[in-house]
Amino acid sequence: MRWSQFFIPTTKESPKDATAASHILMLRAGLIRQLAAGIYSYLPLGYRTLRKVAEIVRQEMNRAGAVELNMPVLQPVDLWEQTGRTAAMGDVLLRLRPIHSGDHSDWRSHTVLGPTHEEVVTEIARAYLNSYKQLPITLYQIQVKFRGEARPKSGVLRTREFLMKDAYSFDADTAGLDLSYQKMYDAYCRIFSRCGLPYVAVEADTGAIGGDVSHEFMVLTDAGEDTVAISESGDYAANTERATAFFDASHEATRPRSHTEQEPAEGEAPAEPLREVHTPGAGRVDDVCKLLGTAPAQMIKTLIYTGTYPTNPSNATQPSNATQPSNATQPSNATRPSNATRPSPDRKGGVSSQSAPATDIAPTIRLVVLVRGDHEINEIKLRKAAEAACGQMGLTLELADPRTIEGLTGAAVGFAGPQGLAARFRQGDLLLIDRDVTRMRSAASGANRTDYHVTGVTPGRDFPLETPPGAAFVVAVADIRMVVDGDRSPTGSGAPIRLKTAIEVGHVFKLGTKYSQSMDATFLTREGKPHPFVMGCYGIGVNRIIAAAIESNHDANGIIWPLSIAPFEVLIVALDPKDEHVMQTAASLHDQLEAAGAEALLDDRDERAGFKFKDADLIGIPLRVVVGKKSLADGVVEFSRRRDGEKRLLAPAAAVAEVLSQRTP
């Protein structure tokens, strides 16, 4: 390919608000062009790389035995109702608008742009996979996806339209799923290695997609939006959404000595007595520490949440300002009784009204949450712990408003403490205690009196660690905090955990029967009994691979493509294109390399040398041959690699041989 006949709109400048290296370089190198927020065109150079990445993915998926198909972008919303994910996806699900608003007879009213394809693929499985003999099978596609991202950012890292490889495995049982999962996991490792990505696989939360086991494939770079916890010895790696720190459960030093929060076991406690201290205006941990002369690790942070159960999972009655479109109103198939397999045709939430018996009693509860002053609450863990504690799924948590807090604690926001609070609990309220808090003695906390704190707070004595017999509220101890840098690996190795930001390029899930059950997708077992498919799903963000590859392969001058995904493998720069000898030699090199199967780009533009070198560095083609008048007079050309820039003078024929040997190591 000749540069002069191709289309590579490079620029010297980039928008000020592009901060991620990959974003800046993709714009400057002419790989992409933004059309709207989170919507990009792939220009010829960028598209070549996109196709190369997709091809690597395809090869490895095929190698792993997966079978490619293509599913529609346009999907009937009815399918999403069957799995309850219209509500779960919320605004992320893009819907078509009817021509006349409110016209339900218009097909557009019932059609969405697919953000993922679990429902569609399960529908296919339901139709055609009837027997255990057809299992296992993994289907995949490489296809555009649409999501109503509230805030696209960082160029191609977070967009409303993107290319994704999504695969779905169908097995007869969980043992089969384990195998299918492992195959995909291994394929992912090969894919990311081949793409030149320094990746790490971490344990992950399953989020709205559901399922139990999940791993994310992460590329460590500051441009990422995720934070992962990785132990220094490498024996533990997890997304901080899920990461947990070492906790020595054998320590029984501070088990509760009293079940009744009102009566501390006197005489038995060597801990200091409670003492109130005037701390005017100090509502934040740091301020209080200064006043009390203590450290955040010696404080108990008391946060009040309100929890709401799903009263109606259809979108009809959602409060307009209910900021949680996520899993809030997802009907929990797990807890639904025997009608689970019946698809719900109704759009008014009739099914779900049967699923939450406690709903009528307490649609809203209050949660008092305790963590150490130097720890932060992990709301994902918190929600799971809360759901476990009250036996209700689909809980929505929000930090309580000041009125609720004052009503519960009798003090202004910032002065809440656990001691004595239990007496103020209502039916259904929760006291959730981070397990690290149970190890504290004589801690400081709010006094439940404005402008006062207390010292000497001791778990078990001053507040209960278990639900007192006959109490209307529930007390639970759990791991509900974010890990912090320096925590120890939960494996017990003692290795310190470090937190790093990362780009998620792939995600694998064990779904189990979540979708097959709710969609009634079954096969017949050897015994002739219907059984729901045991499913897994596996995603790769193709565009993100490109961004991640650039993040981890660039320098001050531009991109340094890994050979495997470079838009071209070799760039021949004709320095004096008007010089016939130079141009002939360069063209001949280019033709020979192409004939040998190499992807060659010939810079035949009539530009100054410096200009062309800058462009060459910017677009980052890994191999380079420079043909110039001077060196050609000596019968040589210059071979170099973008990565190290080391020049070697070679005869043209030798340069061809060198390039060809470099591309097949």
Add this chain to the structure above:
RNA sequence: CGGGGUGUAGCUCAGCCUGGUUUAGAGCGCCUGGUUCGGGACCAGGAGGUCGCAGGUUCAAAUCCUGUCACCCCGACCA
């Protein structure tokens, strides 16, 4: 969704606060001619803008006001 910011030439931006000497500017890029020619050259000339859109105030609006749309940033949210 909450908070903040920005819309002026293909790109990056100045001008706006304090309305009128601004015929709306600069740099980059583009076109023409010339000089250059191994790390984003120089000189001369030139093309290119409904100042996001719609109202309003005013003798007069890129500039002030209102509305609206778009984009960006922080947060919330997020397979």
